Amino acid sequence: MPELPEVEAITRSLRPLVRGRRIRCAHIFHPIATKPQSPAQLAQLARGCRILDASRRGKYLLLPLDRGLLEMHFRFDGQLIWFRSASELLRRANQSLDGVHVDVALELDKGVLGFADQRHFGRVHYWPSLAACPSLRSLGPDAISPQCTTSFLHERLSSSRRPLKEFLLDQSRIAGIGNIYSAEALWHACLDPRRRANSLSRKDSAKLHKAIVSVLHRALECCLHPAPDFRDPRWWFQGIEKVLRAYQREGLPCRRCGHAIERIEQGGRSTYCCLHCQK
């Protein structure tokens, strides 16, 4: 599930492939991917635009264009696939047997960028400007941006009564953290995920801030080695498990105190933690 580090790695690998390229046309194979926007409108508006860059805000991948921008969100399984040409796309994509499932493809003046998501949760949207993009407008500062300081985090924590885990998942407060790295950050900070956000002392907030930044940077290093290779449709991030200390380690000993990691439910989703040393 791409969170901030994964999307950052994708952005860095994608940038040299698309920067300065012109979109010849957009193929929408599965209209659900542009919902609630109309696929025809997206195709029409993106046609002929030049891609200025590839960038990221939270878990969103952005392709600023010379006219408007494209915004992508991978949700759980969304991924990018690179084809050398339109004929390779048509030969390999959406074929009955082991065809790569592509929802949206941007045919560029050199190469084709495919957005694939077999579960159809991921989205590709066109917006006339950054300011017109509703999901970005409600986004808090990026978790690894200089804007997200310890004081800033402490201030935001103080104004929320929600459990820490749910606070960290709220993209409007801080952007980029998902289910995996929220559990990891709380484990590293020795904080109980059920604790109310506004119960943290300044010292606690500093600990949490430090944990968030280090967890995300460590994960990014993992995601960059090896870097995403969009040419291989089977490619996906590997080796993250090595650095995970809580997530999906239910029943395994805590690496700090040896007690079993537990899986608890919060807001309808799983949280992994050591209730013995996370206070």
Added chain:
DNA sequence: CGCACATCCTGTGTGC
């Protein structure tokens, strides 16, 4: 405004 909860979708895992 803040928060709880249902919704979307499909491959995987579990239980019989």
Added chain:
DNA sequence: TGCACACAGGATGTGC
């Protein structure tokens, strides 16, 4: 072995 079904996950919309 095969089948049925619950489940996971992030953002959004609705209702309190």
